[in-house]
Structures are given as C-alpha cells and as structure tokens.
Amino acid sequence: MRISTSQFYNTNSANYQRNFANTVKTQQEASDGIRVRTAADDPVGAARLLQLEQQQNMLKQYSGNITNVRNALGTAESTLSSIGTILQRVNELAVSSGNASFTDADRKANADELSSLEDQLFSLMNSKDENGKYLFSGSKGDTPPYVRNADGTYSYQGDQSSLMLQVGDMLSLAANETGYDAFEQALNTSRSETKLTVPSPDDGRISLSNGQVSGSSTFNDRFRSGEPYSIEFTSSTQFKITDTNGNDVTLEATQGGKFDPNGENTSINFRGVDLRLDITFKPGDEVDYDAALAGHTFTLGAKPDSISGTRSPGNGASGSQVTGASITDESLYKAAFPGGGAILKISDSDPTKFDLYAAPMDANSRPIGSGTLAGTGTAADPFTATAAGVTFELSTAPDAGDSFAIKADTHQTQNVLDTIGQLRTALMTPMDKDPAARQNFLASLDSAIGNIASATNQVSSSISAIGGRGQALDVQAETNEALSTENLKTQSSIRESDPAEVMLRLQMQTNMLQASLQAYAKVAGLSLVNYI
Template identity: 55%
Template structure:
C-alpha cells in the first residue's frame, strides 16, 4: 500500500495533535487533581456527581431548617417557662388570699397583683419572634393569638395548624407550638354548677359549692348523661340525689349521702367524679332537722355560654348584650359547633349560618326580631338580646359557643380577680363561696400548669429529634463528600505516571517524524 507524502504528513499531524490534547488535559488534571470537569470526561460519573450534589444541597437545607427550628423552639420553651413562673406566683397569691386571716383590703391588693400577672401572661402568650411573627398563633403568624372580649373574657384568634419543616428525607418536624395546644385545651375542673331551688330566699344555712371535677373519666361516663340532678336535704345528716329521670342515685355519693351538722364546715360530697363543698351554718336556737330539711339544689353541667362580636363593617350601632340557651333540643340539633354568623337581612329579620359564610352557604336557622325592650333574636335554640339600637340589613355578628370543658388560664385568672374584689368580711356565707372560688381557681391553675408542662415536653421531644437527625445528616454529609471525591478527584500518582507516558510518546513521535521525513531519493543525490 502506497501512502503519499501529503497523506503521511496529514495523518501524523492529526495523531500528534490528538496525543498533544490528551497530554494537555492530563497536565490540567495534574494541576487541579480533578478528574471529571465536564460530562464528556465521564458521563456516568458526571450523572452520579449531579445526584450527589443535589443530595448535598438538600442536606444543607435540612441543616438550615434544623438550626432555625432549634432557635424557634428554644424561644417558645423560654416563653412557656416564664408563663409557668408567673402561674406559680398566682398560686401563691391565691393561697395567701384564702388563708382565713386576709381582709377585704388585703384581697383587693392581691387582686391588683393578680391583675398584673394576668397582663404579663397575656403579653407572653402574644410574644413574637425576631421576624415579628407571633409564636403561638399557628399558621396565622400575623394575628395576636389572644384578645380580650367586651365581657372581660379572652378569645383565641389563632388556629391549630402546625408549621412543618423538612429535616431529613421523608422526615419533618413542627416548628411551632399553637396556643390551642399550649393554653386553650386546659381542662376546666369547674364546669358544673349547683343552683338553690328551695327555699325561695336563701337563708344561708346550707351552702353547696358549684363543684370541681376530680375524676374526668367518671364525670364523662356517668355525670353528663344523668343531669340535671336534684340534691334534696332530707334531714340534718342525710341528703338524697336523683337524676334527670327521677332515679335515686344517692348510693353513688360519698358516705351514701350522709354528712355532719356538728362539724359542718368544708365537708366534701363526691358524686360521679365531682367534688362538692358543703357547709352547714346553724344559728343559735336552730333545730337542725327543721332548718336543714327541705333545702334543694339543682346540680348540672355549666350551660354553654356565647361570645358575640359585631363586624367592623356593620352599618348600625346595634350590639348583642347577652345570649342564653332557651331551647336545649334545638340548640343541640342545629347550632353550629365550630362557630356561627348571625346576619340580619333587615331591621327585623335574620339568618344564622355556620362559620365561615361562603357564597353557597345556607342558613341553619332563620327568624324575626321580637320587639322589646329589650329586643331579642332567637336562632337554633339560642336567644340573643339586642341593644344599642335597631340592626341594619347586612349587619353581621360572629358567635362562638363555649361548652366550658376547657378554660384558658387568662379566664381563670380573671375569675379569681373578680372573686378577690368582692367584700366578704363578716359574711360567713360569702367567705365560704370565696373559698370555693379560690379552690376552683387553684385547681384550674394546676390544670393550666399541666398543659404547659405537656407543651414543654413536646418541645423537648422535638428538640431531641432534631439532635438525632442532625447527627444523621452529618454522617450522610461525610459519606456524600467522600463519594463525590472518589468520583471527581484524581489519584496523583496515576495522573503523573500517565502524564509522563504521554509526554514520552509525544517526544518519540516527534523523533520518528523527523527521521522518516529525512528519508527520500533526494537525500541520495
């Protein structure tokens, strides 16, 4: 086979250029010790490096999420601890006010300090983080979680939504603690009431407290289904309890309904999970059986109450001044449990909707205003008392029911403050009622502290999960870095050996080319 001189030159130049480019690439690799610079260097390795880079970026994001979540949870825990400290002081104040020697002036001073604690707790509940977001509002981070109503009670304005951040593959953790979980679900131990039904005028000789729930399981299983109960005092040492159907259930009361009249102060009658404080106040010359027998009380769960808030866009000045259940059957059947909207279609007609109202909402109840004074509107078994003038068309009121199963600590403190401000010096019955109110408040403060403890425990558990996952992410990060290095980085010894070989081959090619090109007939002339 014959090869022309031009063809030989062209082929040799191409081979030399290719080998020279390889040597240059190897020289660059020796300088950077990076084997894969482009996908062409190693298509499979480049694809794997892309995947590893994405994993590394995700690990960085996870670590950033862990860091920010730890900071947020730490702030929440510190705030909850501060609230717990304030509640401990509130307990001390309640015990001091109820020590039996405090005067009305002392109790007013205690009430003033308790009012300051209430405002301190409110401020802590409405705390913000460094970004200006409210800590305990759930996903409604721009809304203060608690606000005061016109009747002095407090409403939770946040939601129950947890804000989750990913901290690992398929693993996320809640970065927030909602006010619903930390404060709003505090079990209310004072959710029963005892109302004297006879005699018509209270003579003060028999004082029965509203009661405290001492066993929630027994209360839920037995008490609620049998109410309302009638407590009848048969004599100076025996009472009788009948349920709503008239069945005698006295055997379920402590000591089968027996009590003492000789040591009648601060006796406790336990019935179906409820502790009732009983005080017998005999007067000189009283015949015990004569003055005690015939007293009767109705014992039941506290009826639902309602908080009604007028819409800021209402055209009229009408307000809802009061509300009460007047038809229990209709209320239980129709009133929206998640809140309602009372909307007036005119000055005399209205509709009640389940909240929130949408374009396709249908009223659950409708009716007409009954002229007063005071004027009233009854919807779904609830009668609303109107004041401040006649309502106008399109006036709306947001109505939220409270079944008293739970009670936030702000309301507990408010009730204790009100009780401390009532004069009781020289009034035995009033003192006994005050003692019952303080016992109730202390029990609910303890319940609130327990709820805080549960929230702090949840924060601690999430913090431990963050620490564990952080360790896992660090291990994954080290493995990722090592794997990327094994794919991307070069072995210095192998690169230098290859570079030396390629340089030697170039030198050999140059020498061979010069020798071959010197061969020819002209060299023989």
C-alpha cells in the same frame, strides 16, 4: 498501497495533536486531582454526581431549617418558662388568700399583686419573635393572639396552625407553639353547677357549692350520663342523690350520703365532682335539727353552653350588637351548631334576611342556617335571628351586609387570664363577718386553684412538647451530618482521580507524545530526492 505525502503529514499531525491533548488533560488531572469535569468524561458518574449535589444542597437547606426551628422553639420555651414562673406565684397568692385570718384588706393586697401579674401574663402571651411576629398566634403572625374584651375577659384571636419546616427527608417539625395548644386547652375544673329548688326563697340553712371537677374521666363517663341529678337532704346528717331516671345513686357519694352538720369545710365527692357543703342552723332549729334540714333539694349538673356574639369591625353605621343568645332547640344545637364558632351574616341585599355560617367563612362557604329577622325592635320584642337551635337578640336593626362573630362556650376549657381575672374579682369582694359571702369566696377559690393547676400543667405540657421536638432536631441534625459526610465521600470517589493511576497514565502519554513527535519529524524529512 500508495500513501500520498499529504496523508503522511495529516496522519502524523493528528496523532501528535491527539497525544498532546491527552497529555495536557492528564497533567491537569494530576495537578488538581479532578477526573470528571464534564459529562463526556464519565456520563454515568456525572449523572450520579448531579444527584449527589442535589442531595447535598437539600441537606444544607435542612441544616438551615433546623437552626430556624431551634431558635424559634428556644424563644417559645423561654417565654413559656417565664409564664410558668408567674403562674407559680399566682398559685401561691391563691392558696394564701384562703387563710382564715386574712381580712378584706389582706385579700385586696393580693388582688393588687394579681392585677400586675395578670398584665405581665397578657404581655408574655402576646410576645413577638425576632422577626416581629407573634409567637403564639399560629399562622396569623401579624395578629395579637389575645385581646382584652370590654367586660374584662380575654379572647384568643390566633389559629391552631403549626408552621411546619422540613428538617429531614422524612421529617417535618413545627417551628411554633400555638396559644390554642399552650393556653386554650387548660381544662376548666368549674364546669358543674347546683341550684336550690326547695325551699324558695332560700332560707340560708344549706349552702352547696357549684362543685369542682376532680376527675375528668369519671366526670365525662359517669357524671354526664346521669345528669341532671337531684340532691335531697332527708335529715340533719343524710342526703339522697337520684339521677335523671330516678335511680338512687347515693352510695357513689362520699360516705354514702352521710355528713357532719357541725363540720367545717365539709366536702362531698360524687362521680368526679367535689362539692363544698356548709350548714348554718337558725335559732329554734335545736328543737328538731332533722326537720330543719329535711326537704332541702338541689339540682346538680354540668353548666350549659353559653353563646356570645361580637360585632365585626367592618359593619355599617347601625351600631347593632348581639345583646343575648340562648339555646332554644337543644337537639338541633348539638347536631348543627359548629364547635369552632359561627358567623351571623345579614344579607347584602335585604337587611331583614340572614345566614349563619361555620367560622371561618370564605367565598365558598355555605350557610348552615338561614331565615328572616323576627321582632319589632322594642324592649319587649327585640329583633331576633334563630338558626342551628340558637336564638340571637340584636340591639337594633342591622344594616345590610353586617356580620357578627358567634362563639359557643362549652365550659370545658378556660384560659388562665380569665381565671386570674375571676380570682381577682373574688378577692376584691368584701366578706368580713359575712359567712355566706365567705362560703362563696371559698368556692371561687377552689375553682381558681384548680384552674391555675390545670393551666400550669398545660404550659408544662407545651414546654415538654418543645423539648421533645428539640431532641428530635438533635437526632436529625446528627443524621443529616452523617449523610452529608458520606455524600461528600461518594462525590469524591466519583469525581477525584487515583494519583498513582494518573501518574502512570501521564508517563505513558508523555512517551507516546514524544514518539509521535519523532515520527512526525522523521516523516517530514522524507523526500524522493534522497533516493535519486
């Protein structure tokens, strides 16, 4: 087989260039220890490295999210702790106000301090974070969570949305605590009421408070199933309780319905409700105390839902307001009225037509009730709209397109701002030398103390929830750190070289380069002239 001179040159040149390139590549690998630079170096290893780098980037993002969540929760926890401290002082003022030696002036002094504490709470509950967003508004960070209404009550404007951030492959945590969870879910202990039915008018001999719910489970399971109850006093030491079906349930009350007419702050417990009883005999009753009290009858039941409405800011020039609302069809109300509130919307084309929507309303919402306004607009016959078992009264004829936010208060919960406002009002009411006013005040005080305790427990639960999330963050941070360390180790094992193997390979490739150079020089020196 004949080989041309050019073939000799080309073959030896290619061998030399290949060996030179391999040697240079190995020298670079020996200097920086990197084995895989491109996918061509190791296709499988390069694909695996890409996956590992993506995981490492996600772990870095998780680390940033953990920091953000921890900072946000720290701010919320600090604010809630400050609120808890104020509530502790509010409770101290409430308890001290029940001192029998306190005068109207003493109670007014407590009311003045309560007013300052109420303002502090209002400010704290509307706190902002470092980004200028409201802490307790849920996803509505630009909306103040609480506003003070014209009647002195407070309304929550935020929502129930938790701002979730992913902190691990399988874990997302809320970076916020909503005002709905922290403040709006405090159980209202004053959700029962009594009414004197016999005699009429009240002769002032028996005072029975509206009651305080001391056991929510008993109240919901036992009390609600038998209401309304009738409490009839049969003598000066005994009363009888019958449920809505006429069954005698007196034995479930304290001491089986017996009481001491001369006792002070007599308390009656019945199916999870504590009632304060006070007896005031009139001159001449000493002839027959039993006859003086026998026949006095009260009804006892849960407070009925109350409906209120507020005018939307974008309404027309009519100035129409919802001045009253009443439940006219109890069964329809329970079946159809939305628990989260409603929107009463006047038709855009006909101001006499209306629709009722579940809140919040959007372009896809469908009405749960529709109708035509009734009434002539006079004081005796106001404009009314009836839907979902509720009749709404309007102050004037509305404009087309007007809307009104409707809220149903079930009395199950009460925010602490309203509780403090009610307590402040009770403390400002004169009662010196007025036993009846004193009795009403003590009932209001019982309500305030119970609701303050409920609000404090709710704030404490929110702080505990934040603490639980903080512990979860710590565990997840450790997990992410361990994953990151193992990820880097795996990347290193794939990307980096074995120094001993690289040096052996470099030595071999250097020898091969030298040999190819010598072979090239030898071939280059060959000539037929040498053999002539």
